[in-house]
Amino acid sequence: MKRKINLLPFAIITGFVLLINWYVLSGIETLTSSSWLSPIFWGFLIFILASLAYSIQRMRNNGMDIFFKITTHTFLVLMTSELIFILILMIGDGYRLITGGSRSVYWVEFGLALFFITILIFLYGIIKGKYAYRIIKHTLFFDELPEQFDGFLITQISDVHAGSFKNAKAVQKGIDLIKAQNSDLFVFTGDLVNNKAEEIVPWMGHFSQVKARHGQFSILGNHDYGDYIKWETEAAKQANLEALKKHHAEMGYRLLLDEHVRIEKNGQHIILAGVENWGIGFGERGDLKKALQEVNPDDFKVLLSHDPTHWDAEVKKWPSKIQLTLSGHTHGMQFGIEAFGIKWSPVKYRYAHWAGITSANGRYLNINRGFGFLGFSGRVGIWPEITVIELKKTRR
Incomplete structure (x- = not known):
């Protein structure tokens, strides 16, 4: 029929x-x-x-x-x-x-x-616009930041979508900009590929060049699970995900799957946690409680969570304070205007806050506009972003 x-x-x-x-x-x-x-x-x-x-x-x-x-x-x-x-x-x-x-x-x-x-x-x-990488810098002040992390630099990129890339020379310019930041920590906040793990293979040599003094860490985004294409079997879909996890490791990225690590510096530490994708309408896989298991509530925490709706729904009111959350996902819809004091994109009708820094309850969220592109093979007004965040201790 x-x-x-x-x-x-x-x-x-x-x-x-x-x-x-x-x-x-x-x-x-x-x-x-x-x-x-x-x-x-x-x-x-x-x-x-x-x-x-x-x-x-x-x-x-x-x-x-x-x-x-x-x-x-x-x-x-x-x-x-x-x-x-x-x-x-x-x-x-x-x-x-x-x-x-x-x-x-x-x-x-x-x-x-x-x-x-x-x-x-x-x-x-x-x-040109889809490869017009720009550096966006933020300086954030925290009462709880350990003294040894005053001035600590975090470089963040998100939403690579490697399957969309065609211009290796242009991508390398973006990688060179990341390297030039000479940050203490590098984080990638999800969507390495569009659908299949094989999409990142031609670009692994580029992204493996990125190094930071305290390591390179990553999480998964909604596209990384292969949910948007048809697989012959569920086993094939799972094998694709396992291959993608392996590629993260081969590039030198520690993939955080509902877990955390301690970033140590001169006898002091901060917590870096990462959850699997959790987003309203895009799969609520992440387990924040598991990611913060055995973490001291008073520790300074940085969370990697791909979809910013997670911050609104759960993170900003979590019982133990998560001082900084780093997300992506929106791409700023790859279209809009951010000039002359205007900040507008059609994506605002889906996400009230869709790019940059916002705060609530003494907690910050940064939404990266994305390194790559998907669907529309371009960017107009919302350019690909490399974020550099400097952590500063509040002085009284």
Whole structure:
């Protein structure tokens, strides 16, 4: 018996796209009366939609191949640019309704200029932006920090998604930036791969270059478990996870699986704990109680937990104070704006806090924007991040 396909979502999306493009065309027609404009415009749109539909159908057998990526990225860039154009056009039309005049070509020209600028920005994000690594530094003060750890530097990266990388030279530039920080501790907070352990193999030589005086530590993210692809058997899925754990060790990373280690310095110590992925909607595997078993409640603690929803749901109100939690997962949606005092990304509608430092109950959370990329093969406004956190003791 064939499974029925629900065509309603497809019909709604198609109707929405057609409505948007009708309005776009009405704006362009303000500038020209050419009889060729309408058939060329609609012919191009039908070609884009047909290619997208075909690539989605084809994906079931071929996966997300180059044709799928080209069609989906073209559609994404085109729709985003059109929405920018429409926003300007609506402002102009609103002004026209108030004043009673005709549609102004100046609003249309301004909208078209932003349309093409948006396309250029997206092209930069796809070609260069996804490898435009930047260092973000934070200095955090703690009453409980042992004296010997005053000035202690932690470098954090997250969400490598090695299966998405294509440019070895660009990735090496990111590795060189990490190495240049000369930090005391290096941590990786999950999602080493998209789905399969084999994805990291070509890049192990890069990430194994990272060294820190007190070691390199890592945790798993939701993508590392292989939950998002079909496996022939459960045993094959488990074997993939075991291979990935082995690759962590081969790169020189101590993988923390609901456990902790003591970081010693001149007779004093802090606790570094790591949990398996715990995230609302993404699997609640981690066991924080197990990770902190036999830890003195008064110890200074740094926790690695991939999904920031864990901090909101459990960590920030844990009975023994966890002073600093390091997460990733959101990627900042790889799209947004962080400039001119503005910090915005569509991901804010899923995560109230989606990047950088926040605090509650005297505890800090840092969400790294991610080193790699997934889905959208680019970054626009939300650039790949290497975080450097300096721990400082509060002076009274």
